[in-house]
Amino acid sequence: MKFGHAIWYGDRPFEKAIKNIHRIGYDYIELSLDYPTMETLEKNKEMVKRIKALLKDLDMEIGFHAPFAGVELLHPRKIISDAGFKIMERAMKFATQFSPAYFDIHLRGNPPTIKLRDVREEIYDKSILVGQRLSKLNKKLKLNITIENKPNLPFCFLDDFKFFFAGVKDLDMCLDVGHVICANNDGRGKNEGNADISEWIDAFKNKIKVLHLHNCRKTEGSVWDHYILEDGIIDIEKVCKQIKDTKCKYIQLEIFSNENGLANDKDFKRNLELVKTFL
Numbered sequence: 001m002k003f004g005h006a007i008w009y010g011d012r013p014f015e016k017a018i019k020n021i022h023r024i025g026y027d028y029i030e031l032s033l034d035y036p037t038m039e040t041l042e043k044n045k046e047m048v049k050r051i052k053a054l055l056k057d058l059d060m061e062i063g064f065h066a067p068f069a070g071v072e073l074l075h076p077r078k079i080i081s082d083a084g085f086k087i088m089e090r091a092m093k094f095a096t097q098f099s100p101a102y103f104d105i106h107l108r109g110n111p112p113t114i115k116l117r118d119v120r121e122e123i124y125d126k127s128i129l130v131g132q133r134l135s136k137l138n139k140k141l142k143l144n145i146t147i148e149n150k151p152n153l154p155f156c157f158l159d160d161f162k163f164f165f166a167g168v169k170d171l172d173m174c175l176d177v178g179h180v181i182c183a184n185n186d187g188r189g190k191n192e193g194n195a196d197i198s199e200w201i202d203a204f205k206n207k208i209k210v211l212h213l214h215n216c217r218k219t220e221g222s223v224w225d226h227y228i229l230e231d232g233i234i235d236i237e238k239v240c241k242q243i244k245d246t247k248c249k250y251i252q253l254e255i256f257s258n259e260n261g262l263a264n265d266k267d268f269k270r271n272l273e274l275v276k277t278f279l
């Protein structure tokens with residue numbers, strides 16, 4: 001199993017952040033291509049060269065988190081979903097040069113009317129067409145695309161993924177354990193999707209290539225995800241024990257906060273050591 005850490009635009013300079021993650025003990029980085037990371041790197045070929053050389057030097061792998069804010073791949077309005085696909089295609093072509101371990105995508109398409117069954121059906125129908133286009137590009141570009149379950153509609157429930165993978169055969173999955181809890185706590189999902197994490201792992205044993213691991217805290221009915229592992233409502237040890245029997249090869253500790261605010265290097269190191277004891 002390889003362990004990864006997220007890097008986003010706020011972590012500049014990237015080379016310093018990569019060295020730090022390596023020093024703490026992680027095996028790979030998951031670089032978010034949300035605006036303007038991809039645009040910045042596209043303009044700065046020297047920086048790309050340096051990052052590639054550094055990863056090679058440190059013997060680290062790279063995975064990508066595809067751009068998602070504003071990238072509405074499944075929006076029922078064709079003009080919006082087409083624009084989303086163009087951004088995604090550009091990000092995929094950009095990522096190819098790194099031969100990434102994986103390229104993780106959120107399937108978004110969130111008009112306010114998404115609560116209505118008929119609108120959702122349009123979105124789900126579109127997901128198969130989009131999935132097949134992604135799958136075709138995936139074959140050509142060799143990106144190891146994974147589709148991640150979201151914390152909210154659409155594509156946050158077990159049945160959404162059963163439907164998707166019945167129509168799109170050759171893409172893998174990134175299971176985000178905190179997003180399962182968020183989706184189950186979202187009022188709109190109450191009666192539709194309360195499968196627990198173990199049901200997800202069971203259902204997609206042969207699909208889960210990447211795990212996003214973090215804990216969740218519940219306060220006054222709201223769920224806060226991306227929390228340090230020791231403190232929260234998810235049984236991390238149980239998740240780790242079950243994930244061992246899947247095809248999962250990459251665990252990204254997607255931890256952003258601790259009890260006092262932003263999580264820090266001490267949390268990242270301690271949590272990495274903790275997970276290793278469970279596997």
Ligand SMILES: [Zn+2]
Pocket residue numbers: 148176212254
């Ligand atoms: Zn995630």
